[in-house]
Amino acid sequence: MEVLSFLKELNTEGSQEVLEKLLKFLKENSEKLDSGEVSKEIGIFCEEKPMAVLEKLAFFLENHSLKELEKFERAVEKSFARTTDYASNFFKNKKILTLSNSKTLLEVFRKARPPMVFVLESHPGGEGKILVESLRKIHLRAEPVEDLLAYRILRMVDVCLTGADYVDESGNVLNKVGTTTLAILSRELRKPFFVVADPFKFGSKKLKDTNLFEVVPSELITAIITDPEGGTLC
Numbered sequence: 001m002e003v004l005s006f007l008k009e010l011n012t013e014g015s016q017e018v019l020e021k022l023l024k025f026l027k028e029n030s031e032k033l034d035s036g037e038v039s040k041e042i043g044i045f046c047e048e049k050p051m052a053v054l055e056k057l058a059f060f061l062e063n064h065s066l067k068e069l070e071k072f073e074r075a076v077e078k079s080f081a082r083t084t085d086y087a088s089n090f091f092k093n094k095k096i097l098t099l100s101n102s103k104t105l106l107e108v109f110r111k112a113r114p115p116m117v118f119v120l121e122s123h124p125g126g127e128g129k130i131l132v133e134s135l136r137k138i139h140l141r142a143e144p145v146e147d148l149l150a151y152r153i154l155r156m157v158d159v160c161l162t163g164a165d166y167v168d169e170s171g172n173v174l175n176k177v178g179t180t181t182l183a184i185l186s187r188e189l190r191k192p193f194f195v196v197a198d199p200f201k202f203g204s205k206k207l208k209d210t211n212l213f214e215v216v217p218s219e220l221i222t223a224i225i226t227d228p229e230g231g232t233l234c
Contacts, residue, residue: 003033003041012127015051015165015201016080016103022054023073030066038066049210050174052166052203076200079227080104083198087225088112090194094158097150100176101127102163104196106134117142118153122176125212147178151185160186164197164224166207171218173197174207183220192222199227 006025010018026038042058053076060072084104088111098105099120109117117135121144122128128144135142145153154160160182166174173179173195186193195216207215 002029003038004045007042007045012101012125012130014100014102014104014163015053016163017101018051019053019057019076020103022057023069026066027069030069033066035061035064035066049213050166050203050205050207052205053200055203055205056200076198079198079200079229080107082229083196083225083227084108084111086228087196090225091159091161095156097145097153097157097160097182098131098162099128099147099178099182100125100163101130101134104163104198105161106131108161108196109135109140110138113140115141116157118145118157119143120145120147120150120178120182122178123147125176127176150178150182151189154182154185154189154191157191159192159194161194161196164195164201165213166205167195167197167202167224168207169202169204171221171224172207173216173218173221173224174213175216177212177214180214180216180220183216187220193220194222195224197224197226199230202226 039058039061042054046054084107087108091112091114094114095116096114097118100122119128119132132142132144162175162179164173164175183193
């Protein structure tokens with residue numbers, strides 16, 4: 001269960017970063033790993049912590065060897081770049097509230113250069129502090145916010161924006177605990193609530209709440225911004 005053990009150590013990363021680290025691990029250990037076993041271990045992990053992009057990787061490995069991983073990696077990278085390019089156009093001059101830690105949001109903010117990003121600390125875990133540090137490293141104004149101050153900060157911003165670990169067929173989104181509360185508060189204050197998710201984050205699993213993740217109903221979401229060209233490798 002080498003791959004499963006590796007995945008379980010990634011506790012503060014969003015699904016995009018989990019994928020990138022896993023791909024690196026698989027390429028470095030491709031000679032001693034079996035693609036079928038890797039696919040099964042990813043499946044076990046996703047039962048506990050659903051990530052659509054990992055489901056697609058598991059499906060890819062059912063029909064391809066580990067030596068063909070670059071094909072999957074290139075497809076993800078291109079879709080990720082198109083998604084974040086497109087999404088950045090909506091947030092160039094917006095004050096934004098978000099939560100948790102997300103490679104997707106980091107890239108959107110890097111491209112959009114918004115004037116201010118507030119990030120809920122996102123307990124348990126406190127991953128929001130990681131995103132704040134990453135934003136400051138690329139010279140963006142970012143401030144950590146205690147989770148209980150979400151309503152107060154929402155009144156000061158233009159939009160609320162989050163990432164997603166999974167988007168189901170009905171447009172419901174799985175993300176860090178606290179996201180649904182943020183969506184409800186956004187509706188109460190009539191603030192747009194956007195989600196950025198490339199097509200590799202979309203899947204057919206029936207979503208349910210877990211200890212650290214919760215389902216955001218589609219009716220609370222203003223729009224899901226994704227790759228304008230659509231489609232995935234799988």
